[in-house]
Amino acid sequence: MKKSIAIIGGGTAGLMAAAFLDTDLYNISIYDKKSSVGRKFLVAGDGGFNLTHSEEIKKFIKRYTPSEFLEPALRSFTNQDFITWLGNIGIDTFIGSSHRVFPSNGIKPIQVLRAILDFLKSRDVTINGNMEFTGWDNGHLLFNNDLNVKADICIFALGGASWKITGSDGKWKQLFESKGIKTVPFKPANCSYNILWSRDFIINHQGKPLKNIAILFDNQLSKGEVVITRQGIEGNAIYALSSAIQSVLDKEQEATIYIDHKPTLSYHEIVEKIKKAGRSPSRRLREILKLNPTQVALIKDRMSKENFLDIEKLSETIKKCPVVITGAGPIDEAISTTGGIDRDSLSLSYKISVLHNSYAIGEMIDWNAPTGGYLIQGCVSMGVYLARHLNILRASK
Numbered sequence: 001m002k003k004s005i006a007i008i009g010g011g012t013a014g015l016m017a018a019a020f021l022d023t024d025l026y027n028i029s030i031y032d033k034k035s036s037v038g039r040k041f042l043v044a045g046d047g048g049f050n051l052t053h054s055e056e057i058k059k060f061i062k063r064y065t066p067s068e069f070l071e072p073a074l075r076s077f078t079n080q081d082f083i084t085w086l087g088n089i090g091i092d093t094f095i096g097s098s099h100r101v102f103p104s105n106g107i108k109p110i111q112v113l114r115a116i117l118d119f120l121k122s123r124d125v126t127i128n129g130n131m132e133f134t135g136w137d138n139g140h141l142l143f144n145n146d147l148n149v150k151a152d153i154c155i156f157a158l159g160g161a162s163w164k165i166t167g168s169d170g171k172w173k174q175l176f177e178s179k180g181i182k183t184v185p186f187k188p189a190n191c192s193y194n195i196l197w198s199r200d201f202i203i204n205h206q207g208k209p210l211k212n213i214a215i216l217f218d219n220q221l222s223k224g225e226v227v228i229t230r231q232g233i234e235g236n237a238i239y240a241l242s243s244a245i246q247s248v249l250d251k252e253q254e255a256t257i258y259i260d261h262k263p264t265l266s267y268h269e270i271v272e273k274i275k276k277a278g279r280s281p282s283r284r285l286r287e288i289l290k291l292n293p294t295q296v297a298l299i300k301d302r303m304s305k306e307n308f309l310d311i312e313k314l315s316e317t318i319k320k321c322p323v324v325i326t327g328a329g330p331i332d333e334a335i336s337t338t339g340g341i342d343r344d345s346l347s348l349s350y351k352i353s354v355l356h357n358s359y360a361i362g363e364m365i366d367w368n369a370p371t372g373g374y375l376i377q378g379c380v381s382m383g384v385y386l387a388r389h390l391n392i393l394r395a396s397k
């Protein structure tokens, strides 16, 4: 006889678990509080839709914190496996210059989601919208406070706590705590950071980008770009440092990052170039080093007039421009969150130790990864890994 599986949460992780569970062994039902599933997946597709990253697997795994937690899942269903699987359901991909993997030109995020949903439909997976999980009732799952559902196995894939509008509001955390499941407070990750810009600088440079920079923090170097906002900065170069920055902000009021405005040149090369250039220091920076006006203004803002005219001090600041972060931006605007279920509450196959036949996957667990396809791939790999584990478990009985 087939066993029933309830997957609660129809986001990236839940949908992928459903796609890989063996339908000869299980009747699969997905429940989501929203009327339709995959809303955060669609939001992710609004900007550049990084489905995964093409990096070599050993390096790829190191992007996750803690990498040991995600490693078995990432090795079991790799970035390359995901690309192949997407191709099999009709979604071709391409690798961009940043080595990120996108749907091929012309394929919209909604088409990717539809292809996944069509695949689930062909496997008789049932999707139930407007079903908010509200707790447990005498061994049954409780939805909308008054609807009991019985399932042999339950997979929770309830997401993190940002972009509430997509359904991922983190409200489930209290329910889990009431069952004695250890949790960790939610925190914004891959988020904007607050900086107290000087008035003169922000008036002229709000909304402007710093491109082709690198940010140094705690011996980690992150290349990319950021945008100056009224409150601080956001963008891929800072997102990648989230774990390290957050752990300093946990203990201290501030964290100082260092912007390298010219990562392709060494300090000595910059000194030589400036020496050879004409007299106006700002022009030297714009014309010889190709820094944009926002970079020049930021460098000036960090230096006394006297030091700005000193070629060596100026070159030092171009390579290591200090910027003080005073906190993280609002959690609801973060691309992802850390916190949620404490990893110690789970077995190696994501079984929740204190609950009967219940598992948790995806962003609802306390782990972190930078943007660029790593978040979606982490959720995808966990979903597939758990599905394969449950298939083997049932087949061996």
Ligand SMILES: Cc1cc2nc3c(=O)[nH]c(=O)nc-3n(C[C@H](O)[C@H](O)[C@H](O)COP(=O)(O)OP(=O)(O)OC[C@H]3O[C@@H](n4cnc5c(N)ncnc54)[C@H](O)[C@@H]3O)c2cc1C
Pocket (backbone or CB within 6 Å): 008, 009, 010, 011, 012, 013, 014, 031, 032, 033, 034, 037, 038, 039, 040, 041, 043, 044, 045, 048, 049, 050, 051, 052, 131, 132, 133, 134, 157, 158, 159, 160, 162, 163, 166, 167, 168, 169, 170, 171, 172, 334, 335, 336, 361, 362, 363, 364, 371, 372, 373, 374, 375, 376, 377, 379
């Ligand atoms: C703006 C933005 C851009 C992003 N861009 C990228 C990107 O380019 N690449 C990348 O890799 N990642 C990106 N991400 C992150 C990525 O989308 C998420 O990490 C990933 O989708 C999380 O998947 P999940 O299945 O764990 O949770 P989610 O996709 O959040 O799904 C959780 C589901 O659970 C449901 N739910 C919650 N509570 C309940 C309840 N009580 N009862 C029933 N259902 C419930 C929700 O409605 C939701 O459908 C982006 C995120 C954002 C916000």
